[in-house]
Amino acid sequence: MATVPIVSDERASARVRGIFDDIRETRGTDYINDFWRALANHPDELERLWAQLKTTMAPxxxxxxxxxxxxxxxxxxxxxxxxxxxxxxxxxxxxxxxxxxxxxxxxxxxxxxxxxxxxxxxxxxxxxxxxxxxxx
Amino acid sequence: MATVPIVSDERASARVRGIFDDIRETRGTDYINDFWRALANHPDELERLWAQLKTTMAPxxxxxxxxxxxxxxxxxxxxxxxxxxxxxxxxxxxxxxxxxxxxxxxxxxxxxxxxxxxxxxxxxxxxxxxxxxxxx
Amino acid sequence: MATVPIVSDERASARVRGIFDDIRETRGTDYINDFWRALANHPDELERLWAQLKTTMAPxxxxxxxxxxxxxxxxxxxxxxxxxxxxxxxxxxxxxxxxxxxxxxxxxxxxxxxxxxxxxxxxxxxxxxxxxxxxx
Amino acid sequence: MATVPIVSDERASARVRGIFDDIRETRGTDYINDFWRALANHPDELERLWAQLKTTMAPxxxxxxxxxxxxxxxxxxxxxxxxxxxxxxxxxxxxxxxxxxxxxxxxxxxxxxxxxxxxxxxxxxxxxxxxxxxxx
Amino acid sequence: MATVPIVSDERASARVRGIFDDIRETRGTDYINDFWRALANHPDELERLWAQLKTTMAPxxxxxxxxxxxxxxxxxxxxxxxxxxxxxxxxxxxxxxxxxxxxxxxxxxxxxxxxxxxxxxxxxxxxxxxxxxxxx
Amino acid sequence: MATVPIVSDERASARVRGIFDDIRETRGTDYINDFWRALANHPDELERLWAQLKTTMAPxxxxxxxxxxxxxxxxxxxxxxxxxxxxxxxxxxxxxxxxxxxxxxxxxxxxxxxxxxxxxxxxxxxxxxxxxxxxx
Missing domain, CATH: 1.20.1290.10 (AhpD-like)
Incomplete structure (x- = not known):
């Protein structure tokens, strides 16, 4: 269930794949959870949110x-x-x-x-x- | 404003005054805030809640x-x-x-x-x- | 404070005054609280809500x-x-x-x-x- | 899962079926979603809510x-x-x-x-x- | 799904089993719902909450x-x-x-x-x- | 009442004053409401939030x-x-x-x-x- 499609690696644009790669590297895991894959339908919001989250949650x-x-x-x-x-x-x-x-x-x-x-x-x-x- | 009277030290029963004294001692301040004075209309709940809160918030x-x-x-x-x-x-x-x-x-x-x-x-x-x- | 004017008896339309009268009679008090006086800016919603509330809260x-x-x-x-x-x-x-x-x-x-x-x-x-x- | 039975067309009373028909006609679809089928356990609330919703959501x-x-x-x-x-x-x-x-x-x-x-x-x-x- | 393991009767400690038994007796049913089995990961909270709930919900x-x-x-x-x-x-x-x-x-x-x-x-x-x- | 001081124009740093000026210009009013004056205690959050809000609320x-x-x-x-x-x-x-x-x-x-x-x-x-x- 979801109100939007879940974006797999295959269907992701180059821009979205770049953000997914940064999530993987930052978190030290290959797994991208479905929240990010759903948010990927709106790449601007995905990019902005991930950038902000990294800052907010940093030491x-x-x-x-x-x-x-x-x-x-x-x-x-x-x-x-x-x-x-x-x-x-x-x-x-x-x-x-x-x-x-x-x-x-x-x-x-x-x-x-x-x-x-x-x-x-x-x-x-x-x-x-x-x-x-x-x-x- | 409040849905119940605010219980001053003067109007407090001996039981309620005893809890107020413990709040003062535990917190190292003479000030009892109005939440506790309002809750004092229901001494059982006051006693139970304060006892639990001390435990919950302890190191x-x-x-x-x-x-x-x-x-x-x-x-x-x-x-x-x-x-x-x-x-x-x-x-x-x-x-x-x-x-x-x-x-x-x-x-x-x-x-x-x-x-x-x-x-x-x-x-x-x-x-x-x-x-x-x-x-x- | 309010996001709309508070409608006094003087400023109320005949329709609103009629609803106010019904509130007074139903509740057995002359006092109309300010929620109803604020909602009176939207007489349709006032009428609908009061009618429904009487039904909902009845025995x-x-x-x-x-x-x-x-x-x-x-x-x-x-x-x-x-x-x-x-x-x-x-x-x-x-x-x-x-x-x-x-x-x-x-x-x-x-x-x-x-x-x-x-x-x-x-x-x-x-x-x-x-x-x-x-x-x- | 539900806290009440889901009312199918077969189990619906004539009154409930009439409301279901109006939902179908108003929305231009044959599908009745399960919220309405669950609410159908309380026909008064179903009728009142659907009538109000049509008014509220109209242009x-x-x-x-x-x-x-x-x-x-x-x-x-x-x-x-x-x-x-x-x-x-x-x-x-x-x-x-x-x-x-x-x-x-x-x-x-x-x-x-x-x-x-x-x-x-x-x-x-x-x-x-x-x-x-x-x-x- | 759960953020903690669900504690079965077999995996329950003697203390937890004792609380489960009291839940069964108080409610007159053999069934322990999964909320209590999940809370059993924190026996202190389980014991405190169940004791309080019995008091709160009593006549x-x-x-x-x-x-x-x-x-x-x-x-x-x-x-x-x-x-x-x-x-x-x-x-x-x-x-x-x-x-x-x-x-x-x-x-x-x-x-x-x-x-x-x-x-x-x-x-x-x-x-x-x-x-x-x-x-x- | 507030959990932080309200920052007046006089007490605002040059950086905060610059953001206040942008709020005034964007909104076409000289009035800065107290939310922004309270948030000004945390200039980073003020700057980030205002920048984002302008984007979010734009046509x-x-x-x-x-x-x-x-x-x-x-x-x-x-x-x-x-x-x-x-x-x-x-x-x-x-x-x-x-x-x-x-x-x-x-x-x-x-x-x-x-x-x-x-x-x-x-x-x-x-x-x-x-x-x-x-x-x-």
Whole structure:
């Protein structure tokens, strides 16, 4: 199932094949997952997104594993099954242990629980949390 | 605004005051934010939630700052304004730098973007991401 | 704040005033909350929605309080602050006790928590839950 | 899979068959998709929803294709896989080109990204955006 | 598909088997659905969650069927397919009739509709809905 | 309120001021809304996002008003109050009439309603909607 054709290596244009090659080299695996093959129907978006993703997920003030855990957390909150599967696999490839996975699930489940309670109680934001007291 | 009264120290029962004292001691601050004061209308839930939250956010396989960043990420995805404010403040109290905050925003924004694209393309999960090939 | 003007009784057309009157009579209160006054900018949608809402929330196989609790639950899950406030007030007007409110919050918070875990684990639906084994 | 039986033409009541016939005629196709066959377990809701949907999606101040694109956008944001598939197909049937589909994805992905950033930054609404300065 | 292995009775530890036995006894069925078998990879979370769920869903100020309907409503709003299937089945096991199911769907669909309209109109919460006029 | 300071023209760096100037020129207004002033705490993200947004929202296969309507629709589905306000204002600036606004609300509300019903019924995607029958 998909709303667009899945682009195989054979059907890919030279431009798309070049991006696929960069995905393979960057990730150190020959496997291109179907998200990229579907996005390849829109080469501009494919190129832009992959370039940005490489920058976003590179080591910086946060390490790559922490970034990947954040990605999984957002994907869970968004109920995106594909995203949960692909980024959980990516987190494992970057060293996530079973214990870390367990704690990730626990933090996300706790956040879902308190997010709901906060909304249910309708409490306005405490003034002490404001970082823009003058101009905001 | 709130769907329940905000429980001040004066109006709190002895049981609730005891939990408030534990929140103060655990966090090293005299300030009790209004979420807890609102939840205090339901002392059982207050007690259970605070006890669980202390366990969930304690150092483990993931460090406390990483857990707090995950909390912020989920709160953003859930569009919970109060939660974003309170957990961003908590992350700063645990050492989050401005650069780390910037990268957190960037990863969350990227995850929102690709989550939407994945859903739009309707791609099924690649078999290679499955960890339960036999029984699941 | 609003993306449209709030329609006061004075500025309301005869058609809108008629719907406002019906809201007042049905609810047994003179107060028209601002959602209806904002929706009054689009009289067709106002008329259709109010007519449907009266039918939907009327006593049936489910009693009116249960229906209102369901409304609050969905509003919490959708992070709709206005909706949580207005339907929590409506539930109280229909007899919701503080104890029932507390249990509502607990069930919703639990559902948020297990919904997230289910998504995180990526488990497919068990065959025993299927009600359309032949044709679906 | 489904939480209710899928109603085939054979099992449909005369009332349901009449609605199915109207769906076929309105859409110019013999195919009734499974959403309607599942909803047919609740004939009142089926009748009401189909009547309303015909009105909502008819040409008006917005053309039918624009309406269908909006439908796809909301379905993506709601992570409703079935809805994304069925309304993307409907948009194509109404003339959506591949280029338009690509731009739709780009706008939705951008909206997801900035929605998250806005929530993360916690900025209150600028006064200039208010259309109800007096009464709201 | 799953992001973790599904734990069969044979592979379960004595601790996990003990929890499985309690699930069987509490529910009066031999069947353990795959959510619990997946969660069994994290025995601490399994134990904590099951213990809490039993308490949350027990008869109280709200009856068990009402609680289950609330669970289904939240699961629909969260677009959690597995949760919708498992809790719809649970609601039926607790006595939900087809007519009640139909009204549940109608209320949830109505709440989704008005939640969206409220957000679109951007109306602030009416002062009369506030329960914390002094301290909140 | 905000989780970061709001950057005034006076406090903006030369780089940020340059981007503010481009926003002013592109939009034909002197007003910079607070989202951009908050994002200015992270100049890299500000620069990247603004550059991308200009491209995304430019005339293409879809006209600028249609794109803005899609933006509003996603913002409603995400319950992002700020986004709804700012993009509804932007849509008006691009020519959205009151009648178009009304139909936009109606389509979004209808999509929310049927999205929920689809999820509640748990219907799998019809095979006829698949565009990747071979490779997906």
């Amino acid at each position: 910086g003030a946060l390490d790559p594993l922490t970034k990947e855990l954040l990605y999984v957390a957002v994907s869970i909150a968004n109920a995106c099954a594909y995203c949960v599967h692909s980024h959980t696999a990516a987190a494992r490839a970057k060293g996530m242990t079973d214990a870390q996975h367990g704690e990730l699930l626990e933090v996300v489940a706790m956040a879902q629980r308190t997010n709901a309670l906060v909304t249910a109680l309708g409490v306005p934001v405490d003034a002490v949390f404001d970082r823009a007291p003058d101009g905001g | 483990g396989a993931l460090d406390p700052l990483t857990k707090e960043l995950l909390y912020v990420a989920v709160s953003i995805a859930n569009a919970c304004a109060y939660c974003v404010h309170s957990h961003t403040a908590a992350a700063r109290a645990k050492g989050m730098t401005d650069a780390q905050h910037g990268e957190l925003l960037e990863v969350v924004a990227m995850a929102q973007r690709t989550n939407a694209l994945v859903t739009a393309l309707g791609v099924p999960v690649d078999a290679v991401f499955d960890r339960a090939p036999d029984g699941g | 049936g196989a489910l009693d009116p309080l249960t229906k209102e609790l369901l409304y609050v639950a969905v509003s919490i899950a959708n992070a709709c602050a206005y909706c949580v406030h207005s339907h929590t007030a409506a539930a109280r007007a229909k007899g919701m006790t503080d104890a029932q409110h507390g249990e509502l919050l607990e069930v919703v918070a639990m559902a948020q928590r297990t919904n997230a875990l289910v998504t995180a684990l990526g488990v497919p639906v068990d065959a025993v839950f299927d009600r359309a084994p032949d044709g679906g | 008006g101040a917005l053309d039918p294709l624009t309406k269908e694109l909006l439908y796809v956008a909301v379905s993506i944001a709601n992570a409703c896989a079935y809805c994304v598939h069925s309304h993307t197909a409907a948009a194509r049937a109404k003339g959506m080109t591949d280029a338009q589909h690509g731009e739709l994805l780009e706008v939705v992905a951008m909206a997801q990204r900035t929605n998250a950033l806005v929530t993360a930054l916690g900025v209150p609404v600028d006064a200039v955006f208010d259309r109800a300065p007096d009464g709201g | 109280g100020a709200l009856d068990p069927l009402t609680k289950e309907l609330l669970y289904v409503a939240v699961s629909i709003a969260n677009a959690c397919a597995y949760c919708v299937h498992s809790h719809t089945a649970a609601a039926r096991a607790k006595g939900m009739t087809d007519a009640q199911h139909g009204e549940l769907l109608e209320v949830v669909a109505m709440a989704q509709r008005t939640n969206a309209l409220v957000t679109a109109l951007g109306v602030p919460v009416d002062a009369v809905f506030d329960r914390a006029p002094d301290g909140g | 293409g296969a879809l006209d600028p008003l249609t794109k803005e309507l899609l933006y509003v629709a996603v913002s409603i589905a995400n319950a992002c109050a700020y986004c709804v306000h700012s993009h509804t204002a932007a849509a008006r600036a691009k020519g959205m009439t009151d009648a178009q606004h009304g139909e936009l609300l109606e389509v979004v509300a209808m999509a929310q309603r049927t999205n929920a019903l689809v999820t509640a019924l748990g219907v799998p995607v019809d095979a006829v909607f698949d565009r990747a029958p071979d490779g997906g």
